[in-house]
Every structure is written in structure tokens, then in C-alpha cells.
Amino acid sequence: MTAGAVDLTVQLVDIESVSRNEQAIADAVETALSAYDHLTVSRHGHTVVARTSLGRPERVVIAGHLDTVPVNDNLPARLDGELLHGLGTCDMKGGDAVILRLAATVPEPNRDVTFILYEAEEIDSEFNGLNRLSQSDPGLMAADFAILMEPSNAEVEAGCQGTLRAEVRATGERAHSARAWKGVNAIHQAAPILDRLTAYEPRRPVIDGLEYHEGLNAVGIRGGVAGNVLPDECVVEVNYRFAPDRSEDEAQRFVREFFSGYEVAIVDSAPGALPGLDLPAARAFITAVGREVNPKFGWTDVARFTALGIPAVNFGPGDPMFAHKQDEHVPVEHIERCEAQLREWLS
């Protein structure tokens, strides 16, 4: 914790923490934060909460998730000039490092702070550490404003798109593949599902001056019984990212209509969040940071705070375009700028 935020990012990246495997990193974070008397630290699964209690009139949550998507031959961390490369550098251990630095080195912030470093953001929302915390200990989520340090080019990103996952199922009838004309091949029946996905044209609505960009993608496909059997089932898992002018219900209806003629099962869903740029707490933060505001394409837990009635924005190091890509990286300058601006805002 005596290292700078960039060195700290390297340390966090080199603790592999693919979703559902966050024990080691949560242990390290909990141990590090527990050394500071000005913080009250608590552990909830593999989510760590550290709070100041200075009786300030305002409280802010600053949060980041500890997990990453699966390893893709991109560990350990590697510093190359002005860029730090490796899984999680961008999404979002650079932001986590800033959180740890602020928690350790700003003992008397001008507003009380609840730092939250949480598990399982990259998978089903039922596992999400922030979701679980809001159910088990809602008092720890209470705040006047929330900053999520998701990668946003060290600029403020407002709102976020919703996300839902659905299983689209094609069915058939098994038969020996030597006499295929006696069965119905479910994988062949799935061809129109992929054709519709290929022809899909995304909506790009403008909301509060920010242009969003939807997406509808297959993220998984499976089918097959044996090497000589026509399969009777083929399942395409799709992920729909929808702009925040569309509710979860509207999004589900769109997906069901898009794949009409097929069985559609919604397996996971989270609403978007409108930008909320008219809320005073958001306005004040944007003025203090003094940067441009952009739309957030990815779903983030900003939506969870919005649902709790807490204004929230994304503000973190890294270009989100490189999140989940093999060549994920974060500019060193982003980490330093986010830390400096938040330090100034808290001082």
C-alpha cells in the first residue's frame, strides 16, 4: 500500500481473480485495508467494505469489482512505456488501485467515504457482490452519491445500457446420421437464428445529448448428442445490450419478437440507467472534475445505485474498448489522473 497506484495495479493484476475465484485477491485487499485505523473494514463473501466515520454531512460510495473475465494468455501484467498491459489492467484493477490509494492516504476526507471492492461483476447478477451486499447489508450501500471506477477513459460517463441474456432454442428430432431424412436436425433448424443476428441493425438513440449504441449478439451456442446422431436441440445464448430509454420489459419483448418462431427463455436481466445529469450531486461532481461527459455503453453497477435512488456515475482509468480483449491495457496517465482528481475532490 506504500507503492504508487500503478505499482499497486500490477500487484492486483498478478493475483489472478477470474469470477468465482476471488478469495486470494479479497484476502489481500482485506488485510491491506485493515492496517488503517481511520477505516472500519468488513468482509461479506469476497466483497470488502472500508468506511470512514467522520460525521460529515455527505457520504459518497467509491466502488470497483475485483473479478475479471477468463484468462486469455494475457497474464502477468507488463509495463510497456506509458501503457500497462494484462488481464484486468483496464477492467478494472487500475480503478481498484486508485480506490486502495485513496483509502490509505486520505485519512480525513471532506465527505465520508464508503470504499467497496466486490466480487463477481462479470457473471450472472445473482453472484454480484454489490447485489448481495444491497440485500444482506443495505445500510452499507447508503450514500448521497456513488462513483463506480469502471473504465471510462478517466472521464465521466453517465447512465449505462441495460443487459439481458436469453436462450433461443431450436428443436428437431433425433435420427441416425446415416438416415438423416428420418429425423430433423436441430442445428440446421438454428440457421435462421444466426441469419437474423447477422442482419441485426442496432438502435442508436440520443438521450440527454448522449448517443447510446445497442447490441444483440450470440455469446454461446451448443448442440450435439453423438458423432453419428442428428441432434434434437440447439441452444443459442444471446446477449442484448439496450439503451436506457428501454425498460427491461420492453427489452424482453423486443428479444421475444426478434426470435419469433423459436422458444426464448430469459436467463438474466439488468435494467439500464438514464444519465441523470440533472441531479445536483452528479452536476457538482462533473463541475469539480471539469471534463466532458460521455454515454456508458456497457452495463455497470451504476444501474444498481440508480435503482436505489442514489445518483451515480462511472469515472475510472482505461479505455473500455479494450475491456475483455486479449490486448487489454490501461494508460498509466489515466490511473494517475483519476487518483489526483478524486484526491483533490475529497480534500
Place this chain on the structure above:
Amino acid sequence: MTAGAVDLTVQLVDIESVSRNEQAIADAVETALSAYDHLTVSRHGHTVVARTSLGRPERVVIAGHLDTVPVNDNLPARLDGELLHGLGTCDMKGGDAVILRLAATVPEPNRDVTFILYEAEEIDSEFNGLNRLSQSDPGLMAADFAILMEPSNAEVEAGCQGTLRAEVRATGERAHSARAWKGVNAIHQAAPILDRLTAYEPRRPVIDGLEYHEGLNAVGIRGGVAGNVLPDECVVEVNYRFAPDRSEDEAQRFVREFFSGYEVAIVDSAPGALPGLDLPAARAFITAVGREVNPKFGWTDVARFTALGIPAVNFGPGDPMFAHKQDEHVPVEHIERCEAQLREWLS
């Protein structure tokens, strides 16, 4: 073994023996055959061989496989009037039961007989018990003629189609599904693979008066990294069944051209067998059995005997249309007829 062939079929069906899980059924068969002094029994993996050694001028192989495709809620065996239902009744424990009955009850056949009950016919040929036996103990395969008791409506089926399996690979570039325009979705890239399969028109060549019927089918599909990641790979496993006028090389070339633009890897291949109706041993058997001759659509180990220079035909109970289907069944009359005709031919 003192039961009739139908009861014996029920007993064999009720010993679950999905490929790679044939130990129990092979143990039972080996123990049963070892009780007969007129047979020399040997075990090779989960393949059992029982031979007469009467010094006859001619030797015939009569063979059947002991494994089945995966269970599909179709066990145990169930007799319903004239039909015996259940996994393996048709493909091919009805035939196996006939083999066991003949082995036990015809101690002095007019030609020496090598009975072979073998493992792993329904999966990759590297596991095939007959293939392994031909490598480890080729002498046990030697014969003047071979009868494979694969389901063929208790009629003679000549020749068989070849089969090959190939993996057809679509590639892309991973990206976060919230910013899909920054990646390339490999599952969407696979849409034309399924479109080509859907548009496929099978060849139906006539050979020695028998009409064959080819088939090209997806038997598996897989792709996906995580629920919020555009996958960079989608693999379609296809199975091509080709008429015996096409060599393995020609079949592979056809598949590579059919999927041009995609990476194609051949993972398994077995040649077809021409009908061979002009060979004296085949003619003699057909004359003795005195039934119509049909083409064999499915690949069977007839091709393996053909490759060894041994004339071979399929002749077994059950309609092959019901092989690998949930409602698999065999007519009791087929079992009885096959047993009676072979008993007469051996006596």
C-alpha cells in the same frame, strides 16, 4: 443362455452399455460363452471372441457390437405385443442375442464359425473393438465370409456407405458484448456454414442396382467464452455419409470444397464398401437365405472386412430407421427369423 433369443435380447438391453462403458456386458457375455466346451473363448479389451475348431474347409465370422448410443429415457426393455422396445433392441442387441443362441446351440456347424461380440462401434473408429482386434490379433479375423448382424430388417444388405467427421471452424475477435462493433462475432460468422448445410442436396447414386443416399449433417456445434464476451471461435462438427462409389479422399475433398472459406479439419474417416454382389461367398449366402438384397445406408464394419479382402454382408433383426431414435424397437419376428435362417445355413 437357456432362454430364447427374445428373452436374451431383453437381458442384454437391460445391461446398460453406452460406448466406453461395456465392461459389465462384456463380462456377462464372456462368462456365458465360456460354459461351452465346443468354443474357444478369448477376451480383448471389452471384445469377446468365441471360435469353433472343427477343421471345416470354410470359416465364417458372425459379429455384433455390444455398445449403444447414449441413453435417451428409453431403458429398460419393454415388450409390447410383437415389438420389443428400448435402447439397443434394434442396434444391435437383438442380433447379439441371435449370435449367443447360435454359439450355444449349434455345437457342430457345417462351417467353422468365429463369433465376435465387440466394443465401441458407435464412436471414433480408434476405439472400435473390431478395428483393435484386426491390429492386435489379425488371425482371429481371418475368414472366407463375414456376416455382420447390424439391423437390416432381417434381410441381406450389401455394401455400406462411408463416413467422415470434420470440424468446420469460424473465427472472429473477442470483444466486450457492450461494444460489439469493436470485435468480430465468430458465432455470427458461422451462419453461412449452417445455411450451406440447410441448402445441401444429397447424391443418390445407383451401384450394382442398389440406390444409395448420402447425407451431410451438423452433429455438434460449440462456441462461447462468457455471457458478456463476443466469442472468437465457433466450431461446427459435421458428419458426411458418402456412397461407396466415392473414396475417402474424394469424400474429404468434397467436404473441404463445400465449406470453402472456412478451416476444415478431418477428425475421423472410414471408407464405404461396394456391394460386392458378384463374389461367390456373398452369392451363396444370398441364395441360401433367399431374400431381397438392399443397399446399406449406414456405415458398418462390413467395410472393415471388405478392406481385409473378406466378402461381407449385413443381415440382422430390426429396422435401421429406428436405430439411434428414442422409440428404438425390434420386431420379435425379425429376431426369430434371423436365428432360424442362420441355424439352417449352419446345419
